[in-house]
Amino acid sequence: xxxxxxxxxxxxxxxxxxxxxxxxxxxxxxxxxxxxxxxxxxxxxxxxxxxxxxxxxxxxxxxxxxxxxxxxxxxxxxxxxxxxxxxxxxxxxxxxxxxxxxxxxxxxxxxxxxxxxxxxxxxxxxxxxxxxxxxxxxxxxxxxxxxxxxxxxxxxxxxxxxxxxxxxxxxxxxxxxxxxxxxxxxxxxxxxxxxxxxxxxxxxxx
Amino acid sequence: xxxxxxxxxxxxxxxxxxxxxxxxxxxxxxxxxxxxxxxxxxxxxxxxxxxxxxxxxxxxxxxxxxxxxxxxxxxxxxxxxxxxxxxxxxxxxxxxxxxxxxxxxxxxxxxxxxxxxxxxxxxxxxxxxxxxxxxxxxxxxxxxxxxxxxxxxxxxxxxxxxxxxxxxxxxxxxxxxxxxxxxxxxxxxxxxxxxxxxxxxx
Numbered sequence: 001x002x003x004x005x006x007x008x009x010x011x012x013x014x015x016x017x018x019x020x021x022x023x024x025x026x027x028x029x030x031x032x033x034x035x036x037x038x039x040x041x042x043x044x045x046x047x048x049x050x051x052x053x054x055x056x057x058x059x060x061x062x063x064x065x066x067x068x069x070x071x072x073x074x075x076x077x078x079x080x081x082x083x084x085x086x087x088x089x090x091x092x093x094x095x096x097x098x099x100x101x102x103x104x105x106x107x108x109x110x111x112x113x114x115x116x117x118x119x120x121x122x123x124x125x126x127x128x129x130x131x132x133x134x135x136x137x138x139x140x141x142x143x144x145x146x147x148x149x150x151x152x153x154x155x156x157x158x159x160x161x162x163x164x165x166x167x168x169x170x171x172x173x174x175x176x177x178x179x180x181x182x183x184x185x186x187x188x189x190x191x192x193x194x195x196x197x198x199x200x201x202x203x204x205x206x
Numbered sequence: 207x208x209x210x211x212x213x214x215x216x217x218x219x220x221x222x223x224x225x226x227x228x229x230x231x232x233x234x235x236x237x238x239x240x241x242x243x244x245x246x247x248x249x250x251x252x253x254x255x256x257x258x259x260x261x262x263x264x265x266x267x268x269x270x271x272x273x274x275x276x277x278x279x280x281x282x283x284x285x286x287x288x289x290x291x292x293x294x295x296x297x298x299x300x301x302x303x304x305x306x307x308x309x310x311x312x313x314x315x316x317x318x319x320x321x322x323x324x325x326x327x328x329x330x331x332x333x334x335x336x337x338x339x340x341x342x343x344x345x346x347x348x349x350x351x352x353x354x355x356x357x358x359x360x361x362x363x364x365x366x367x368x369x370x371x372x373x374x375x376x377x378x379x380x381x382x383x384x385x386x387x388x389x390x391x392x393x394x395x396x397x398x399x400x401x402x403x404x405x406x407x408x
Contacts, residue, residue, distance in 0.1 A: 009397045009405060012339075016346035017365035025244035025258055030236045033265040037229055 217281045225272055232272070236265050239282055242368040243289045246377065249362035250293030252351070260296050264289035283376050286369070290377040342405060349399050353392055360388035 215223075217238065223231035240261065247260035268285050275284055350358060356378075363374045364385075371382045378385060400406070 009400050010393070012342050012346050012400070012405075013350075013393055013396050014365070016343050016350060017362060018367075019343070020252070020347060020350065021245050021249045021362050021366045023245070023248060023254055025240055025261055026254075029240045029244070029258070029261060029265075030233050033236050033262055033269075034229060034233050036262060036266050037232070037269050 218277055221272065221275060221277065221281050224269070225275075229269075232269055235281065235285075239285055242282065242366075242373075243285060245366040245368050246286055246289050246363065247293045247296075249359060249366060250290065251297050256296060257293070260289065260293045264292045267292065279376075283373060286373055286377050342400075345403060345405075346396065346400065349396050350392075353395060357388050357392035357395065360385050361392035364389045 217235065220231045220235050224235065243264055244257055244261045247257035247264070248254065251257055251260060264285065268288055271288075275281065350361065353361065359378060360374065360380075363369055363377065364371070369377075371385050375382045375385045380388075
């Protein structure tokens, strides 16, 4: 490129840049600034006063909406599923009470503080065996109730699960069988048939 | 404080007076630095009206924060750094970009984005040369606006005639050598693009 052309472009750039930024502020900038200073923070903070309540309201709205979403999430079916999930592994650890006898009194079924807590997170699924103990109590005690004297408390706890998931009642009735889920049907019928007989016999006989 | 008195005192003395509550002393500081502040803001936001707003905000902010100024650096450097932060905030705002888009469309029709400028009269030129020069100027301005922000900011701040390289470096947060390189690189890019547009043949 010839040198005179470079000089021409340089001059054009200089001139364009000067036109873009070599300007003066409107007259009275000092007075405008002093006016804003003397007006105090009330005038200059007008926007801030506007924004703080708006931001606070927005934050509250977000919290409320978040709470509603959390509350409306399907919590109620989850404990049922958790119960099912808690019952599922019950046949496998069915031999545990005999190995750890101290665990039997610790899991009494009627303790209110040990009532099945609402299970919300996968962490509860990890505690499924413990949930089974909380719902049905120690397996040895449940076996006694199912065999001889029907306890209304136990029935009320076991019946819904038995209707929804036959394996639950089966697991309660046969703690000795580790492969109980395979033979669900015959054993499930046993407590259903026996229970009304016992209930009728108690008031009439004694 | 009267004008002759104000002319005799330094910026630092005016700052001390202003820190003691003398708003007149701060007004004198505004008067002394208004052009440098305004042009720095103009280099960032590209509009005279916006730059005027930014300049006001910068001075008001400086007044509020004046008690925290210890005098470790020059007041002007401190003020310009406030100005630049305000200007960049303004430039980043959504509304600002919407206005830029509208201004750019106006510029396509022949208007300027930088609306507060003192036009350099084109004297002693033939109508053809004047027309060609106007076209070149328009293209150069368009190319300057299309530069990367780092190059554009350095080029425009250096072009204000109000700021030293040290002050520009303080505003941009870059060493003086980097600022000088950016200015030179911006000019190289502009010339290369202008050459590609055919201006070297004129």
